[in-house]
Amino acid sequence: MTDDARPAAASAPSPDSHDVLRVVGARENNLKNVTVDIPKRRLTVFTGVSGSGKSSLVFATIANESQRLINETYPTFVQQFMGQLSRPEVDALENISPAIVVDQERMGANARSTVGTATDVHAMLRILFSRLGQPHVGSPQAFSFNVPSVSGAGAITIATGSGAGRKERRSFEITGGMCPHCEGLGTASDLDLDALLDKTKSLAQGAILVPGYTVDGWMVRAYTESGFLDPDKPIQDFTEQERADFLYKEPTKVRIQSINMTYEGLVPKITKSMLQKDRDGLQPHVRAFVDAAVTFMPCPECGGTRLNEGARSSRIGGVNIADAAAMQISDLAAWLATVDDPEVAPLMAGLRDTVGSFLDIGLGYLSLDRASGSLSGGESQRIKMIRHVGSPLTDITYVFDEPTAGLHPHDIQRMNALLQQLRDKGNTVLVVEHKPEVIEIADHIIDLGPGAGRHGGEVRYTGDVAGLRRSDTITGRHLDDRARLKPSTRIATRSLPIRGATQHNLKAVDVDIPLGILTVVTGVAGSGKSSLIHGNVPAFDDVVVVDQTPIKGSRRSSPATYTGLLDTIRAAFAKANGVKPALFSANSAGACPACRGLGVIITTLGFTQTVETLCELCQGTGFSDEVLEYTLDGKNIAEVLALSASEALEFFPKGPAALTLARMVDVGIGYITLGQALNTLSGGERQRLKLAISMAKKGAVYVLDEPTTGLHLADIDNMLGMLDRLVEAGNSVIVIEHHQAVMAHGDWIIDLGPGAGHDGGRVVFEGTPADLVAAGGTLTATHLAAYVAG
Missing domain, CATH: 1.10.8 (Helicase, Ruva Protein; domain 3)
Structure with missing residues (x-):
């Protein structure tokens, strides 16, 4: 740690105080015996390049141990039904408070889950309509599309005073709101x-x-x-x-x-x-x-509303519950303001507050009937935030993973206000983030590095923002980086014509997307960017889409298996040693007999947690002793899989393996080891891994959805260089992006808006970045102009 990086007294209380969360000797993943103090009831932002150890410290160590300790307070009977968490590699964690993780994992892909059900707003609406709806059709479950309407008779057990029971046949009736034809699926x-x-x-x-x-x-x-x-x-x-x-x-x-x-x-x-x-x-x-x-x-019977005729017949001021759920949430808030009845006053207060949180968090363009599985990672994280904004709980540790993902610069200020609101209620807020706008509001900063992977895992700076700027760290040096408008832009060779696009909120959009250049599609969240591009461009030939859909990965999957590198590596080992390729797979013939290729021994202790210990036979490699005796250019298979992509590129300087490895380095994940478990990669790392294996095609149209997600400020230039190389190789690149550096670097901008939801869906600008700044008049133009001027 540099001398000028010493924390000020105000931001680092005494380690003996209960006002500090203390981590001692953290060694999870790439962390190198990290000891650090984190002020409680403050907003702390964790910075550093991708792979520097931020998530390992915040999520895998602090949040994981907090949740594990809470789980241990439950009876063993209850624990068996809970997710089992292993103890992180850390000597001690002092003064931990209960942690709530608000990450970017997409919400459960359940066909019956909607924005309304995921946030309990639909439950409150059901109560409202059961009280005020006319005609009255029953209790709140009469408005639930997940509860069927059935009646019948059956045997039930009636308890008696002696503790025994007797069976009786009784009629029953369950009056739910489910459409019988589609069974509530719509x-x-x-x-x-x-x-x-x-x-x-x-x-x-x-x-x-x-x-x-x-x-x-x-x-x-x-x-x-x-x-x-x-x-x-x-x-x-x-x-x-x-x-x-x-x-x-x-x-x-x-x-x-x-x-x-x-x-x-x-x-x-x-x-x-x-x-x-x-x-x-x-x-x-x-x-x-x-x-x-x-x-x-x-569904032809319910019109897609999921509800039966009875539920749809009950109305409040001419609006039924299906109408309310289909409204844009900003419109729903306006309708709720017209509902004024003393009988439901407390309910309406809570309902209006929750719906207001959607607006505060920048999600007013959604509707309650939107399927939760269709939300992006950023939208999912902000939906989860709504549950906590109005919570009366205090002294909680809230952990956020890049809460600005998917947000236009216009919306980041509102996100910052919500983070500060949680802090001001007496909570500890820990945020992993790259955006300077969020770093600027931090009470305390912990910067990890200096590099990524095995070159990271150290605390390089703790203190305030001013000290970070003075520190000789990568984050400090790049905090004020600004991209400049290009003095000249490429000229399109042809275009993709889109005519009359009406997906979601698009209003019969006609636009020609230029090809042979770098086109950036901009606009606030919900303006129609993804609807326009993902809903129309893939229909054309030679289109390669790299979107935000997470790749599936288990502990047995790795970058080597996902990219196909392992097949090439196994073939090389087999040829060099005159044996079968299957011998060099930890999932096949080459597996360690003790751990069966996992590298760890998993022990289940009855109803309590599972314990993972390093396999002593293979020392964590997952391979048998016989396999490890075979070498390729002096390294065995375990040593090759322990190489980072950058190191492996030196080991395999030519051939198909070199091409894949070079692309991994090109997209900024050269620090990832070939054998690293795929489920340990962050969302941004997984997306860039997808991009690396998609870049093989030439003369194609590449569609990238926010490729800067998870990228450190220092890596943005590398990403821009990679985009340029794709174009210069004869490809067309279409990028949906919020980062101003990408906007400034584009050859052409298509800006959608002017707002979100039904206030968007139109092309409000087409032209070069310089023309956008000069013309002004849109939210994107305002923020891009401020960025390039700064």
Whole structure:
């Protein structure tokens, strides 16, 4: 730590005080025995280049241990149903308060989850309509699309005073608001059986074309060994009964190889496993199959509202609950202001406050019926914030992961106000962030580095913003960086014509997107940028889309497996040593027999947490001793997978591996090791990994969705250089972006607005960045002008 980086007394209380959270000897991931004091009830921003150890300190150490200790206070019976957290690698954590993590993980991909249900606003609306709606149709559950309307009779147990009970048959009635036709999903689906089956084949020959239904797998064996069907008969030759049993049979118990299983027709089975799940939450190959095999349309009975006729018939001032849920939230707030009845005064106060939080947080363009799985990572994080803004809890530690992700510069000021509001209520607010606008409002800053990966993991500075500027750290040196407008811009070679675009809030947009240059699409969150680009551009040929959809990754997945590098590396080892490639996979023949390739031994202690310990046999490599004896240019397979992408590029200076590694370095993740577990990468790192493997195609149209997400100020120049190289190689690049440095560097800007939701959806400017600054008149122009002038 530099001399001028010593914290001021006001921002670093005595370590003996309860006003400081103290971390002692943190070694999680790349942290190098970090000891640091964090002031409580202050706003602390953690800075440093991507991979410097910020998340390892804040999330994997502080937040993880706080949540683990809270979980331990519950009875062991309760703990078995909770996510098990392992103790982080740290000597001590002192004066921890309960932590609430507000991250960018997308909200649960549940087809029944909406913005309204995820924030409890819909629950409050249901109470409101059950009180004031006319005609009166019942309790709040009568307005719930997740509660069916059923009645019947059944046996129930009635408790008696002696502790025993007696069974009685009683009638029951559940009066919910679910549409009976679509079962509350709002959509009806039509399955194309020709996409499900090859009717010329038998089940044993692979007639079922659904992903995951392999001939020798359990999914197909439930049909071939059920006794209902002839597995060797072509589907087209099935009798009427066989066809009905195969496609539509109700769940029936069967016994297959001494195992009790449930047999169910293929159509209802697929409907439950794929069609009743949120499309955005499906794996890419499954989503592609669903898109090809299924036609979705609004439910003809409820019109897509999910609600039955009774729920839709009850109104307040001419508005039913489906109308309210479909309103843009800014319009909903205006409607709620007209509802004035003393009977629901306390409810209305809470409802208006919560809806007002949507506006404060910049999400007024959403509607309550929006599927939660369709929200971006930034939108999901801000939705989660709404739960806490009005909370009466104090002395909580709130942990945020880049809360400005997806925000236009115009909206960052409102986000800052919310962070300060949480702090002023007496909470400790910890923020991992790169944006200078957020760093500027920090009470305390902790900068990690100096580099990334094994070159990071150290505290380089603690103190205030003024001290950070004076410090000789990467963050301090780049805090005031500003990109300049380009003196000249490229000229488009051709264009993609978009005509009459009406997706979501777009208002019949006509625009020509220039090709052969770097085009930046701008506008406030909700203005229609993603609707315009993702809703229209992929329909053209040779379009490569790298969006914000997170890649799937388990502890057995790594950058080497995801990029295909491992296949090349295994082949090289096999050729050099005259053995089979499978020997060099920790997921296959080369796995350590003790840990089965995981590198750790996982022990489950009954109902309590699982404990992970380093595998002593393989010392964490995941490979058997036999495999580690084979080498390639002096290194064994474990040593090669421990190389960073930059180091591996020196080890593999040519060939297909070098091309992939060079692209990883190009997009700013050269510090990531080849064998690092994929689920340990941040959202920004995963997106750049996707970008690296997508860059192989030449002469293509690349669509990038906020590629600066998770990038340090010092890395922005590298990203701009990479975009230039893509264009200079003969590609076209379309970037949806909020960062002013990317706007200033573009050849052409398409600005949408003027506002969000129904206040947006129009192209308000087309031209060069210099022309935008000169013309003014839009929010983007105002902030870009201030940026380049600063």
